[in-house]
Amino acid sequence: xxxxxxxxxxxxxxxxxxxxxxxxxxxxxxxxxxxxxxxxxxxxxxxxxxxxxxxxxxxxxxxxxxxxxxxxxxxxxxxxxxxxxxxxxxxxxxxxxxxxxxxxxxxxxxxxxxxxxxxxxxxxxxxxxxxxxxxxxxxxxxxxxxxxxxxxxxxxxxxxxxxxxxxxxxxxxxxxxxxxxxxxxxxxxxxxxxxxxxxxxxxxxxxxxxxxxxxxxxxxxxxxxxxxxxxxxxxxxxxxxxxxxxxxxxxxxxxxxxxxxxxxxxxxxxxxxxxxxxxxxxxxxxxxxxxxxxxxxxxxxxxxxxxxxxxxxxxxxxxxxxxxxxxxxx
Numbered sequence: 001x002x003x004x005x006x007x008x009x010x011x012x013x014x015x016x017x018x019x020x021x022x023x024x025x026x027x028x029x030x031x032x033x034x035x036x037x038x039x040x041x042x043x044x045x046x047x048x049x050x051x052x053x054x055x056x057x058x059x060x061x062x063x064x065x066x067x068x069x070x071x072x073x074x075x076x077x078x079x080x081x082x083x084x085x086x087x088x089x090x091x092x093x094x095x096x097x098x099x100x101x102x103x104x105x106x107x108x109x110x111x112x113x114x115x116x117x118x119x120x121x122x123x124x125x126x127x128x129x130x131x132x133x134x135x136x137x138x139x140x141x142x143x144x145x146x147x148x149x150x151x152x153x154x155x156x157x158x159x160x161x162x163x164x165x166x167x168x169x170x171x172x173x174x175x176x177x178x179x180x181x182x183x184x185x186x187x188x189x190x191x192x193x194x195x196x197x198x199x200x201x202x203x204x205x206x207x208x209x210x211x212x213x214x215x216x217x218x219x220x221x222x223x224x225x226x227x228x229x230x231x232x233x234x235x236x237x238x239x240x241x242x243x244x245x246x247x248x249x250x251x252x253x254x255x256x257x258x259x260x261x262x263x264x265x266x267x268x269x270x271x272x273x274x275x276x277x278x279x280x281x282x283x284x285x286x287x288x289x290x291x292x293x294x295x296x297x298x299x300x301x302x303x304x305x306x307x308x309x310x311x312x313x314x315x316x317x318x319x320x321x322x323x324x325x326x327x328x329x330x
Contacts, residue, residue, distance in 0.1 A: 006057040008084040014048045014069055015095045017310030018104075019293065019303075022048040022096065028071050035064035035081070057086045069094050079294060093297040095290045102313040103146045103286075108153060110135045113307060119170065120156055123189075126175040126247070137178055147184035150285035150308060152176075155187065155257050157306040158235045158292060162207070162227060164198040169237060172198070173255070174247045185283035186258035190245050193253040199225050199237055211236065218256055226260070230295035233259055233288055259288050286310055 012030060014022045022028065024047050032041035032052065040055060057063060064081035074096040084090055107116070114121040128134035142149045159169040172195035177188040202208045203225060211224040218224060222241040227234035240254035261283065289310060296304045 006059070006086065007054045008057040008063070008086050009051065009053045009055065009089045010065070010067070010082065010084065011049070011051050011089050011091050012067060012069070013091070013093045015093060017095065017097045017101065019305070019309065024048065026071055028069055031068045033066045035062040051089070055084065057084060067092050067094070069096065071096055074098055077290060077294065079298060093294065095293055097286060097290060097310050098312040100313045100315070101286065101310050103150050104309045104311045105142055105146070105149065107307040108142070108149070110138050116307065123173045124176055127178065141182060145182070145184070147285050148182045150289065151184045152182055152187055153306040153308055154285055154288050154292065155235065155259055157304065158259060159257060161302055161304070162235060164207070165201045165205070166198060169195060169235070169257070174250060174252055183282060184285050186256055189255050189257070190247055190252040191255040193244070193251045195255065196223070196239055196241065196253060221256065229301070230299060232261055233291035233295050235259055259283070259292065261287065261291065
């Protein structure tokens with residue numbers, strides 16, 4: 001048992017899908033459980049930032065806390081393990097998404113993207129017969145397949161934040177393969193073949209680890225590597241090295257990037273791959289958005305800021321419905 005002087009503190013902050021603090025007044029149910037599975041806090045709070053002091057410190061596995069936050073109308077979120085210490089106030093930032101939600105791509109509009117992230121705009125525009133055609137196919141994807149657009153922005157944003165011995169994976173992307181399906185969990189692209197060696201060097205530095213049996217879950221793949229920085233939502237780069245193309249004199253290899261929920265391969269297979277194979281479902285980009293943002297905040301790395309947000313999908317106004325009904329009767 002801890003002594004009376006053995007205590008620790010945690011600062012919990014709750015954000016919404018726009019990456020801003022939740023509105024004051026929303027009732028947040030906060031649960032704090034220590035590593036001994038003892039519930040220490042289970043109470044509603046109506047502010048997005050709360051400091052909890054005087055929590056027990058055990059100097060053993062009991063200090064691996066679990067924190068879960070929920071609210072009516074929102075998906076719950078949590079983090080475990082939170083390694084508590086009496087030497088500092090442990091910050092925990094969580095994000096709650098509304099159950100009824102939609103993607104807000106205002107910051108991802110083509111003209112804004114070209115100004116804010118010209119490298120990504122160049123990659124997305126590559127191969128189009130004209131600037132107008134590049135803009136149209138991009139806007140068509142945004143309008144017709146919002147989850148696929150969110151996945152594309154999730155993955156490219158995460159790739160930009162990975163440090164290789166030279167540059168980032170995004171620096172090696174040359175062209176998205178638009179004639180292949182851009183799905184809500186992955187896309188295909190042509191990348192400078194130098195990326196293969198860069199990722200192998202990053203493996204030696206502990207940034208990535210090889211994923212064995214890549215061809216089983218990625219047909220045609222010759223090698224695959226997963227980032228190991230976070231507990232969840234790590235980038236996986238899968239290479240199809242037998243498929244090659246030269247773009248502007250640069251030898252390129254086919255790349256299949258995605259983001260998995262789980263870092264552990266067994267958990268990924270049992271909890272993600274197999275259920276998706278059975279149900280025909282795919283990794284949810286909204287879940288990836290939350291997991292990657294929370295993981296980045298906890299790791300103290302640059303914030304995950306894809307150029308979109310997730311907001312409430314408000315139901316249609318009753319008056320509007322009555323107007324439509326009236327028109328049908330006439």
